[in-house]
Amino acid sequence: MTRGALFWVVVALMLAALPPIASAFGQPFYIDLVRRMMILAIAATSLNLILGYGGMVSFGHAAYLGLGAYSVGILAFYGITSGWAQWPVAIGASALAALAIGAVSIRTSGIYFIMITLAFTQMLYYLGISLEVFGGDDGMRLRSRSQFSGLIDLGNAVRFYYLCLALMLLTIYVTYRIVNSRFGMVIRAAKSNEARSRAIGFSPYRYRLTAFVIAGAICGLAGALYANHTNYITPGLASWVQSGDLMFMVILGGMASTAGPMIGAFALLIAEEILKGWTEHWQVILGPLLVLSVIFFKRGLAGIFERPHA
Amino acid sequence: MTGALVFEQLLNGLQYGVMLFLMAAGLTLVLGIMNLVNLAHGSLYMIGAYLAVATTQATGSYVAGVAVGFAGTLVVGMAMELVALRPLYGRDHLDQVLVTFGLILFFNELIAIIWGRGSLYTSLPAWLQGHVELFTGSRYPVYRLVVLMVGLAVAVVLWYVVTRTRLGMLIRAGAANRTMVGALGVNIRLLYTVVFGFGAALAGLAGLMAGPIYAVQPGMGELILIQVFVVIVIGGIGSIRGALVGAIIVGVVDTLGRAFLRPVLATVISPTAADAAGPALASMLIYLLMAVVLALKPAGLFQSR
Numbered sequence: 328m329t330r331g332a333l334f335w336v337v338v339a340l341m342l343a344a345l346p347p348i349a350s351a352f353g354q355p356f357y358i359d360l361v362r363r364m365m366i367l368a369i370a371a372t373s374l375n376l377i378l379g380y381g382g383m384v385s386f387g388h389a390a391y392l393g394l395g396a397y398s399v400g401i402l403a404f405y406g407i408t409s410g411w412a413q414w415p416v417a418i419g420a421s422a423l424a425a426l427a428i429g430a431v432s433i434r435t436s437g438i439y440f441i442m443i444t445l446a447f448t449q450m451l452y453y454l455g456i457s458l459e460v461f462g463g464d465d466g467m468r469l470r471s472r473s474q475f476s477g478l479i480d481l482g483n484a485v486r487f488y489y490l491c492l493a494l495m496l497l498t499i500y501v502t503y504r505i506v507n508s509r510f511g512m513v514i515r516a517a518k519s520n521e522a523r524s525r526a527i528g529f530s531p532y533r534y535r536l537t538a539f540v541i542a543g544a545i546c547g548l549a550g551a552l553y554a555n556h557t558n559y560i561t562p563g564l565a566s567w568v569q570s571g572d573l574m575f576m577v578i579l580g581g582m583a584s585t586a587g588p589m590i591g592a593f594a595l596l597i598a599e600e601i602l603k604g605w606t607e608h609w610q611v612i613l614g615p616l617l618v619l620s621v622i623f624f625k626r627g628l629a630g631i632f633e634r635p636h637a
Numbered sequence: 638m639t640g641a642l643v644f645e646q647l648l649n650g651l652q653y654g655v656m657l658f659l660m661a662a663g664l665t666l667v668l669g670i671m672n673l674v675n676l677a678h679g680s681l682y683m684i685g686a687y688l689a690v691a692t693t694q695a696t697g698s699y700v701a702g703v704a705v706g707f708a709g710t711l712v713v714g715m716a717m718e719l720v721a722l723r724p725l726y727g728r729d730h731l732d733q734v735l736v737t738f739g740l741i742l743f744f745n746e747l748i749a750i751i752w753g754r755g756s757l758y759t760s761l762p763a764w765l766q767g768h769v770e771l772f773t774g775s776r777y778p779v780y781r782l783v784v785l786m787v788g789l790a791v792a793v794v795l796w797y798v799v800t801r802t803r804l805g806m807l808i809r810a811g812a813a814n815r816t817m818v819g820a821l822g823v824n825i826r827l828l829y830t831v832v833f834g835f836g837a838a839l840a841g842l843a844g845l846m847a848g849p850i851y852a853v854q855p856g857m858g859e860l861i862l863i864q865v866f867v868v869i870v871i872g873g874i875g876s877i878r879g880a881l882v883g884a885i886i887v888g889v890v891d892t893l894g895r896a897f898l899r900p901v902l903a904t905v906i907s908p909t910a911a912d913a914a915g916p917a918l919a920s921m922l923i924y925l926l927m928a929v930v931l932a933l934k935p936a937g938l939f940q941s942r
Binding site for chain 1: 668672674721724725730731732734735736738739740741742743744745746747749750859863866867869870874913916917919920921924925927928931932935936
């Protein structure tokens with residue numbers, strides 16, 4: 328067994344073992360916490376596809392988290408509680424929004440790209456705030472969790488946990504396959520040398536846009552999961568702080584690495600939990616920590632476990 | 638909807654526009670010359686507002702508050718540049734975004750520790766209160782007019798400094814080719830610190846003037862920062878003229894949209910539908926405008942490079 332495969336077997340076994348252990352110690356809180364980590368790991372993994380491999384510094388990835396969550400919430404609001412309908416809509420709406428935002432923003436690069444993705448996400452955030460029907464600023468309760476014809480009961484914390492685990496591993500695997508396909512190679516080539524990839528006959532725009540849409544769609548799924556996780560949906564899910572958090576997860580874990588976003592998501596949320604235990608003003612410590620980690624810890628945590636791609 | 642009301646809202650839009658300009662001018666120079674993305678520019682706006690309000694409350698003097706707010710932000714800005722941003726000049730934009738994002742978390746929380754999470758309110762001195770009658774039946778707050786004047790005065794001063802002085806020459810040269818400016822023997826590091834402090838002070842000025850109009854609270858800087866990004870994207874990075882034009886456009890469009898989109902829509906579609914769609918569309922207006930500008934001119938209206 329290769330080192331990489333061994334790593335994933337250990338990760339899967341450890342995460343699979345958590346619910347029985349947490350239940351045995353009477354600490355269901357940890358099931359909830361790790362479930363949230365895994366959902367955000369899905370979102371971070373999707374961001375890594377465009378940020379880490381594609382070199383597109385999207386500061387607006389939370390938009391799709393919010394869109395996915397609101398798709399579930401709004402359909403539930405109108406009485407459509409079937410997850411078979413809700414989740415595809417969440418994924419589809421996010422993909423569509425990513426297509427529109429990507430079509431405009433990928434025409435630009437550098438600072439413009441960062442500011443534009445941020446601005447469009449902020450637009451969706453304000454849209455969420457101004458929709459009084461769906462709670463506006465305060466957000467809305469999810470009327471009932473998504474129904475899967477009695478197949479999976481999301482109300483059962485442990486079963487929902489295992490669904491999130493399965494989806495997270497699937498997302499990481501799919502992203503891995505995409506990155507190592509011909510398509511993924513074009514994306515990576517366009518990042519490392521755009522002129523050269525043009526010279527050998529690839530127009531990066533279409534490839535980048537496709538990657539942008541795929542990343543948005545996956546993040547929409549994470550949003551649908553998040554809505555079911557918290558049972559409550561607020562515009563804050565699409566805020567720029569959330570976008571920044573997702574970026575930090577990718578950077579902290581290690582850009583352009585398979586396990587990086589997951590490790591980063593876990594590390595950031597664990598750090599938050601620890602700091603929250605210390606002080607109400609945990610952000611005053613977290614902020615400088617993040618600054619230092621960017622300045623001095625370039626490779627990310629995943630560098631400890633695996634070799635990053637070029 | 639009377640003519641007087643439209644005129645009043647137009648003035649509000651202009652007043653908001655010049656505030657956006659004060660923020661955008663500093664940020665666009667930093668982006669253009671140093672090639673640095675500074676998200677914490679909004680924090681400087683917040684710091685300016687808080688320093689001014691706190692000083693006014695402590696001393697009872699509005700003028701002292703303005704002075705401390707302005708000078709204090711200048712000092713904080715230069716310190717920020719020296720401590721946190723210098724290591725970032727050679728790094729890519731991603732690192733700059735992340736570091737300045739970390740700074741925002743820090744400053745917002747620091748302000749919350751010192752002054753609490755609630756909004757602070759401040760009162761104006763007697764000579765800034767009251768209204769002026771612009772024409773019959775239209776009374777406009779003196780303070781907003783003063784803000785508008787100060788903003789326009791700063792625009793003129795900036796124009797003079799950038800186009801008519803040696804410092805301005807260096808700034809323009811730095812925006813065009815900073816390696817060459819350095820090679821010609823200009824102390825680029827000092828220039829960076831001066832320009833950054835200058836931009837920070839303008840952000841502080843915007844913040845301290847915003848205090849009596851909008852809520853002074855932690856996180857207030859980020860609300861305006863993202864609109865300032867829209868201004869810069871529309872105007873073109875590194876261009877002061879672009880920042881002014883972009884800021885006025887965004888300020889006026891945003892203000893008029895919020896004031897009149899709902900009643901205008903109500904004449905076309907049913908009032909209840911307009912009640913729902915009006916505010917939503919109004920909040921999206923400037924971003925849609927940005928998308929249109931980008932589709933036509935991807936590098937903004939006034940491209941400097």
